[in-house]
Amino acid sequence: MPDSRSSPDRRILDLPDEQLLRLIGRIARKNGSRSFLVGGPVRDALLGRSGPDIDIAVESSPDRIGRALARRFNGRFVYHRRFLTGTVTLADRSHIDIARTRTETYRRPAALPSVKPAPVEEDLVRRDFTINALALELTPGSYGVVVDPHSGRRDLADRVVRVLHSRSFADDPTRAFRAIRFAIRLGFEIEAETLRLMRQAIRSGILSRLSAERVLYELRLISAEPLVLRMVEALLREKLLHASLDWQPRPRFLPRLQRLVAAGADPELVFIFLMTGLPGFDRVPVTAAERDAALAVRGFGDVRERLRRASRPSTIHRLLRQLPTEALGILSATESDPVVDRIRLYLDRLADVRISVDGRQLRSLGLKPGPMYREILDRILAARLDGKVTTRSQELALARELAAGTGRKSR
Numbered sequence: 001m002p003d004s005r006s007s008p009d010r011r012i013l014d015l016p017d018e019q020l021l022r023l024i025g026r027i028a029r030k031n032g033s034r035s036f037l038v039g040g041p042v043r044d045a046l047l048g049r050s051g052p053d054i055d056i057a058v059e060s061s062p063d064r065i066g067r068a069l070a071r072r073f074n075g076r077f078v079y080h081r082r083f084l085t086g087t088v089t090l091a092d093r094s095h096i097d098i099a100r101t102r103t104e105t106y107r108r109p110a111a112l113p114s115v116k117p118a119p120v121e122e123d124l125v126r127r128d129f130t131i132n133a134l135a136l137e138l139t140p141g142s143y144g145v146v147v148d149p150h151s152g153r154r155d156l157a158d159r160v161v162r163v164l165h166s167r168s169f170a171d172d173p174t175r176a177f178r179a180i181r182f183a184i185r186l187g188f189e190i191e192a193e194t195l196r197l198m199r200q201a202i203r204s205g206i207l208s209r210l211s212a213e214r215v216l217y218e219l220r221l222i223s224a225e226p227l228v229l230r231m232v233e234a235l236l237r238e239k240l241l242h243a244s245l246d247w248q249p250r251p252r253f254l255p256r257l258q259r260l261v262a263a264g265a266d267p268e269l270v271f272i273f274l275m276t277g278l279p280g281f282d283r284v285p286v287t288a289a290e291r292d293a294a295l296a297v298r299g300f301g302d303v304r305e306r307l308r309r310a311s312r313p314s315t316i317h318r319l320l321r322q323l324p325t326e327a328l329g330i331l332s333a334t335e336s337d338p339v340v341d342r343i344r345l346y347l348d349r350l351a352d353v354r355i356s357v358d359g360r361q362l363r364s365l366g367l368k369p370g371p372m373y374r375e376i377l378d379r380i381l382a383a384r385l386d387g388k389v390t391t392r393s394q395e396l397a398l399a400r401e402l403a404a405g406t407g408r409k410s411r
Contacts, residue, residue: 015045017054024056024096025138027068033060036101036120036135036147043131046146046156047186054096057123057135062086062100069096084115102126121149128175129182129194130155130162155191162191169201173210173244176201177218180234184227199238207244212284215244219274224267229258232274247277250298256334263333273297273330289326296327304335307342313350314382320346355381356392357399365403376402 015021021037028035038057044050058065063079066086070077079086084100101123102115120135124147127133135147146153155162161183169175176198183190190198201207207215222231233254241247250256260273268290275294278284286294303319310316320328320343332343357380359373367373380398383389389398 016050020054021136021138022140022143023072024069025140025143027072028058028061028065029139031061031064031068033058033065034120034142035059035065035138037138038099038120038123038135039127039132042134042136042146043152043156045136046134046153052094056096056098056138057101057120058098059101059119060117062098066098069098084117120147124149125164127164128168128172128178130164131182131188133164159186159188160191161186161188161194163194163197166197169197170206173201173207174214174218176207176238176240177215177222177235180231180238180240181218181222181225184230184234185225202239202243205243207240210244212245216284216286220267220271223271223274228267228270229254229261232257241277246279248279249277253277260330260333265329265333269326269330272326273334289324293324293326293330296323297330300327300331300335304339307339310342312382313345313385316342316346317350317353317385318378318382321351350385353381353385355384355395357395361396361399362403365400367403 025035036057037055039055041051041053041055062084063081063086066077066079066088069075069088073088073090075088075090077086077088084102086098088096088098090096100117101120103118103122104115104126124133124135130150130152132152133148133150134152137143137145137147150164161179163169163175163179179190179194179198182188222228222235225231235241236249236254257270257273260270265273272290272293275284275286275290276298284291303323307316307319310319323331328343328347332340332347335343355377357377359369359377362373362376363369367376376399379402380389380395383398384395389395
């Protein structure tokens with residue numbers, strides 16, 4: 001293999017975290033190891049970008065080095081011995097990921113890898129793309145030297161995303177999602193042979209072997225990207241979602257996604273909206289809140305026409321109050337008038353309306369506790385929403401009238 005090391009680059013030496021990185025290098029050497037900044041942070045530094053990630057690789061003793069860093073910064077270190085990785089969480093909740101340089105082998109396509117220790121040059125072989133197979137040495141005396149065994153810097157200059165070997169997508173099919181994400185985020189092209197290999201993997205059906213957890217993790221990352229719309233368009237064009245999750249777009253999916261993104265929706269809402277295209281998504285591994293919100297968005301057709309015809313604030317409130325806040329946030333951006341006007345009225349004004357009457361007042365009027373409580377309180381709230389009562393005394397008067405009309409006063 002030709003010499004993959006190059007002299008320090010000014011863009012590298014001017015990293016904003018230089019003092020921290022040099023300190024990590026000294027701590028690692030004290031514990032008998034060379035250390036490296038690896039992957040995305042090195043790529044971004046060479047592109048003149050900055051990011052929050054600090055991914056460190058060490059050639060030995062990741063557990064000792066992690067504990068030493070945690071002590072130095074009064075932080076906390078969690079080590080995962082099976083994967084030779086750990087995380088130092090600092091007092092400000094930022095974190096430093098530390099991993100032992102290692103090789104990976106795949107027992108079968110799309111399976112999680114088995115790992116074993118190896119030098120940094122072999123560690124970089126397991127990376128997804130050449131532009132991520134880069135390391136910056138932190139060891140004192142060699143600080144700033146870039147290790148680039150797969151010509152990643154050339155591909156950065158040529159603005160292409162290229163896999164390291166022909167079995168890359170077979171080993172880990174989630175790399176197809178990452179190829180699209182990196183290409184669009186960086187404004188690069190997917191190199192021609194890499195694109196051919198990716199499409200071959202999609203046609204082979206290998207993406208269906210991925211667990212839902214791994215695909216949903218990639219979708220969460222994409223949902224947080226500023227160019228999420230272009231990325232999702234590419235996922236649909238390449239049939240990645242269909243191949244991995246049998247994903248089926250809902251009617252007018254892309255225009256609705258475009259409106260959601262244009263409205264400045266946070267990544268969580270974008271992710272929930274993507275979930276609505278999953279068959280059986282009520283069984284996929286997401287939080288209960290995400291599942292409930294996706295179900296509400298997907299089932300909104302049952303409410304839409306009634307909401308379109310609604311004129312009374314109380315009717316609008318009754319139709320929308322059971323929907324999760326996340327679902328309402330999505331629907332307020334993706335529906336059309338007059339439905340969206342009614343959703344925004346609910347969110348801006350009606351959802352916060354409260355009445356002063358409660359169960360204690362109803363009991364003081366002699367009404368026995370039971371289901372009638374909920375009905376009476378709902379009728380008082382509806383009257384308040386529609387402007388039929390406007391004061392506490394009017395609410396109490398209506399409560400007395402409704403309680404008397406039940407014929408269920410205690411004797």
